[in-house]
Amino acid sequence: MVEVLFLHGLAGKAAVWDALDLPPRFAATAPELPWHGMADPAWSHEPDPARIVVDVVSDRHDVVVAHSLGANLLLECYADGRVPPRPTVLVCPFYRPEPADFDWPTISYYLNDFHRTFTEALRVGETARFPEAKRQWLARALRDQVGPYGWTRWFQTYLRTPFLDLSRVDAPVLVVSGVDDIAARPDDGRALAKGLPRGRFELLDGCGHFPMIEQPDRLAALVRDFFDEHLELT
Secondary structure (H helix, E strand, C coil), rough: EEEEECCCCCCCHHHCCCCCCCCCEEECCCCCCCCCCCCCCCHCCCCCCCCHHHCCCCCCCCCCEHHHHHHHHHHHHHHCCCCCCCCCEECCCCCCCCCCHHHHHHHHHHHHHHHHHHHHHHHHHHHCCCCCCHHHHHHHHHHHHHHHHHHHHHHHHHHHHHHHHHHHCCCEEEEECCCCCCCCCCHHHHHHHHHHEEEEEHHHHHHHCCHHHHCCCHHHHHHHHHHHHCCCCC
16 A cells, blocks of 8 residues: 655645545545645744644655645755655646746736636636636635735745755656646746656646646546556555
C-alpha cells in the first residue's frame, strides 16, 4: 500500500481531490488545511505558513500530491530541509527562477486580478451551474475572506521561489501545468521542472489552474504512472 498525501491550495478544500480516482493500492489522505475556502484568516497572521505543511507531512506518507499554494509551501519545506523529499507531484505551482522576473506589472496583475483565480475555480467546480453573476460575486467573497494578509503570505511565498535551494530536492518530482492557467503560468512550471535535479514537466492542453477538476482522469493517470515508476509496489 502506498500512502498518498494530498495538499490543496489557497481557498481550496480537501474535496477538490475527490474526482481523482487512483487504484486501491494508493491510500489517500487529504486534510482540510487552515487556508481552505471561507476559513478563519487567522492562519495568515503568522509569518511562516510553511510550518503547517511541516506538521501535516509525516514519515508514513510515501508520496505527496500538492496544488498551488500547497505545492509551493511543500517545495519550500523540501528546499530548506524541514521535510525530507519524496516522490511528489506539484500541480500548478508558482515559480520564477530570477528575482528580476518580478516587476511592477506582475505585482499589479496578481493583486488587482486576484479574484480571477477563484472565478476559474467556481467556473469548473460544483458551482459551474450557477449564473455567471453569482460566480463573480462568490469569487470576490472568497478574495475578501482570504484578505490582504492571506494574499501577502501567498505572494511572499511566490517571491521567495528564486532563492530556493532546489538542489536539495533530490527526489523525483513531476510538475504539472495547464496551458490555460491564468494564475500559475505554464512557464513557471516548466522553469521549476528544469531547475529540479529530478524534475519532469507535463503540460495539459485545454486545462487551467484546476486539473484535478477539469481533467481528473488524465491527472490521475499521470499521478499513478509517475508513482509506479518511482516506487516499488508490492
